[in-house]
Amino acid sequence: MEHMVKIRDEIAAYLTKHKLSVHQFAVACGIHSGTLSRVMKGQQALAMNHLTRVTRGMGLAEDYFYSKYVDECLFDSAPTWRRLRPFLLQCAALARLDCMERVVQTLLDNLLYAPLLFEVAEELFEQKNWPAAALIYENVAASEKYQHSERLALCQYRLFLINLGDDPQKNLIGATILENYVDKLDEINQLDALKQLAHTYASLHKWEQLGELAEKMLKIASHLYELRRSNHGQPYKRPLYAYVLYARLLRAYVQEERGDYKAALESIPAYMDGSWIREDTEEAKRIIAQYQEWGRANIYLNRLMDGQMEVLAEYVEYISSRENEIFIALFRIVQAANRYKWNVDHILQRFSDYIPYRKYSSIFGERNKLMMSDQYGQFCSELATYYLSRNQYKGDEVSMQSVDLSAKIDCTDNVIRGTISVDFEIAISDMPKPD
Structure with a gap:
């Protein structure tokens, strides 16, 4: 590398061009002149904070020397974590993933750096710098793929969260990969991972997998809750009883989605009952009240x-004062109307303002846009079927909304249902309209 122009060579050229001494430039940059002098003589490596000050003093872009800095940190001298950690964080802040990748891949030739790099990835994850965090997680995971470690499992879990998006096939692939690592996570992270997997499988209508996850979550959360009761173990960031209630809710939800409504009705009291919860905090009271509210709504449904x-x-009167319940209630009311040939025109008219898609909260959280979009696609299909079956000529527009939205989220079932409704509309277009 001796033939390459080094950072100190470019600094020297700058000093010559502007007729500045090392001392003058050091003062202007806010660096001790002795320190800069040793750097210029090759006697001391350039620290990251000094690089930032020198670059700013020369009027250059902050990342101007980053590629050269990688060479000098990794190849011209022995790598030192004290220099490289702040450099990685600064690369992440400036989206210089190319420089990050060179550093990370070189350091991982020595697996002693894996835990240090993982800590940096965790810091970036907390900052929601997803691309930079993912780069490190991917490389750490690749370096430890034969170790079967908890750190490897955490990398895969973080990558699953980062990569969740609007593409259901990619989400399914990510969920399938993560399932192989869940058991290697510590138990509390297992619960969080199972919850995220449950959301994903629910959005994909994978009811068998969702049911299995619910039972696994219930077993782990119940065990931890009883264990903590007996030995007063460490508190968790989320109350364990909430996972127990949530797993019971998921069990009933799976039964509902499979059309076993009587079984779902029998399962609902299990998550409405909070009498076994020993905590007497405001948080506990709020969570118990929330599950009781969901239970009442789901009994009606x-x-x-x-x-x-x-x-x-x-049921209609119940939801009328609960805005977040109205959309899903309308969806189910129209489904039931189509199944049992009910007339619900008066209900659709009353809540017509809630038919256009909008953002609602749900038990699955606001982040799961895919699930809400999928529900809206199904709703459009059901609504089109309802209007068309009653010769009310609103179905063509609603059906096309369903086709367009379902195509965007790659939901084949909804596309087919919506297209059938459109075809039916074409088929009856020549029929005389009712007076």
Whole structure:
């Protein structure tokens, strides 16, 4: 590398061009002149904070010397973590992933650097710098692929979270990969990972996998809760009883989605009952109240889907004061209307402002846009079917909304349902319209 122009050579050229002494330039940059003098003589490596000050003093872009700095840190001298850690963080901040990758891959030739690099990735993950964090996680995971370590499992979990997006096939691949590593996580991270996997499989309508995850989450969370009760173990960032309630809710949700509404009704009391929870905090009271609220709503919903029309009026009044419940309620009401040939025109008219897609919160959190988009696609299909079956000529527009949205999220079932509704509209277009 001796033939390459070094950073100190470029500094020297700058000093000559501007007729500055080392002392003058050091003062202007805010660096001790002795330190800069040793750097210029090759007696001392350039620290990251000194590089930043020198680059700024020369009026250059902050990352101007980064490629050269990689060479000088890795090849011209022995790598030192004290210099490279701040450099990696600064590369991440400036999106210089090319320089990051060279440093990371070279350092991982020595696996002693794996835990240090992982800590940097965790810091970047907390800062929500996803591209930079993913780069390190991917390289650390590749270096430890035969170690079967907890750190490898955490890398895969973080990569799963980072890569979750609007592409259902990619989400499925990510979930399938993560499932191989969940058991290697510590138990509390297992619970978080199972929760995230549950959201993904729910959005993909993988009810069998979702049911298995719910049972696994229930077993782990119940065990940890009892263990903590017996030995007063460490507190967790989320209350363990919340995972127990959530797993029970998922069990009922799977039964509902499979159309077993009677079984779902029998399962609902399990997550409405908070009498076994020993914590008497405001948080505990809030969480118990939330699950009881969801339970009441789901009792109405499952009775409705089971064909019990006598509950419809009561359910409508119940949701009328709960804005976040209205969209999913309309979806289920129209589904039931199509199944049992009910007339719900008055309900659709009453809540017409809630039919256009908008952002709602749900038990799966606001982040899962794919799930909400999928539900809206299904809703459009059901609504089109309802209008068309009653010769109300609104179905063509609603069906095309369903096709367009479902195509964007690659949901084949909804595209087919929406297209069938459109074809039906074309087929009856020549029929005389009702007076």
